[in-house]
Amino acid sequence: MIKINNLHKSYKMGSSSLHVLKGIDFNVKDGELVAIMGSSGSGKSTLLNIVGMLDIADKGVYELDGVPIENLDETKAAQYRNKFLGFVFQSFNLINYKSALENVALPLYYQGLKRKDRQEKSLSYLEKVGLKDWATHLPSELSGGQKQRVAIARALASQPKVLLADEPTGALDTKTSYEVMDLIQQINQEGKTILVVTHEPDIANMCQRVVKLKDGVIVEDKKVEQVLAAQYV
Ligand code: ADP
Ligand code: MG
Numbered sequence: 001m002i003k004i005n006n007l008h009k010s011y012k013m014g015s016s017s018l019h020v021l022k023g024i025d026f027n028v029k030d031g032e033l034v035a036i037m038g039s040s041g042s043g044k045s046t047l048l049n050i051v052g053m054l055d056i057a058d059k060g061v062y063e064l065d066g067v068p069i070e071n072l073d074e075t076k077a078a079q080y081r082n083k084f085l086g087f088v089f090q091s092f093n094l095i096n097y098k099s100a101l102e103n104v105a106l107p108l109y110y111q112g113l114k115r116k117d118r119q120e121k122s123l124s125y126l127e128k129v130g131l132k133d134w135a136t137h138l139p140s141e142l143s144g145g146q147k148q149r150v151a152i153a154r155a156l157a158s159q160p161k162v163l164l165a166d167e168p169t170g171a172l173d174t175k176t177s178y179e180v181m182d183l184i185q186q187i188n189q190e191g192k193t194i195l196v197v198t199h200e201p202d203i204a205n206m207c208q209r210v211v212k213l214k215d216g217v218i219v220e221d222k223k224v225e226q227v228l229a230a231q232y233v
Pocket of ligand 1: 040
């Protein structure tokens with residue numbers, strides 16, 4: 001699903017530059033649930049943003065579902081992003097003045113779905129994350145865990161091939177974190193390929209494979225005995 005070879009990324013900082021990714025080799029198979037682990041500043045978000053086509057590498061090869069991702073103009077990149085990728089962020093990134101349902105429906109609007117189809121589809125995804133009864137509520141009326149569920153429903157509604165989550169539990173307490181990981185595990189069980197960036201070992205161990213980043217290089221890449229989040233919720 002994802003093939004990355006000798007990936008490099010630097011940020012220009014005035015006259016100097018910061019070399020953040022220093023030759024990353026990384027493949028993900030269809031249906032995997034992979035944690036990208038590492039301390040703050042190790043380059044996790046930089047890597048995820050490149051995988052998510054929110055940023056581009058300086059050097060290296062990136063293939064997504066057999067498609068080489070290079071030299072795409074912004075329109076083409078946006079099309080691929082909508083078609084292939086779903087995003088979940090630490091800070092939820094919901095629109096505050098829109099209801100849960102409207103938040104989930106927004107990407108479907110951009111996909112050109114008719115109003116009735118958007119509503120039906122969004123409601124079915126809210127039901128999937130256990131929030132059908134909260135459809136008309138604003139984000140400010142939801143708990144952190146509920147907000148993240150809405151964000152997950154929104155990411156899934158456009159039926160992406162890969163779900164990318166950058167510290168999805170970073171703003172949540174432990175119990176709520178495990179509830180969100182339980183949902184992520186269920187979605188993975190249904191076949192979705194998922195990448196979870198985290199700096200928390202307990203969250204990483206709820207994935208099937210842990211890739212450790214340190215100072216811009218992968219220092220470890222191993223299968224783990226997957227801990228089921230359901231036992232904690
Ligand atoms: P992580 O997600 O592992 O905490 P990041 O990928 O966000 O790490 O950042 C890696 C390094 O790159 C950090 O030193 C950070 O300060 C720097 N960095 C990240 N984004 C930018 C940017 N847009 N411009 C300059 N430096 C950046
Ligand atoms: Mg980060």
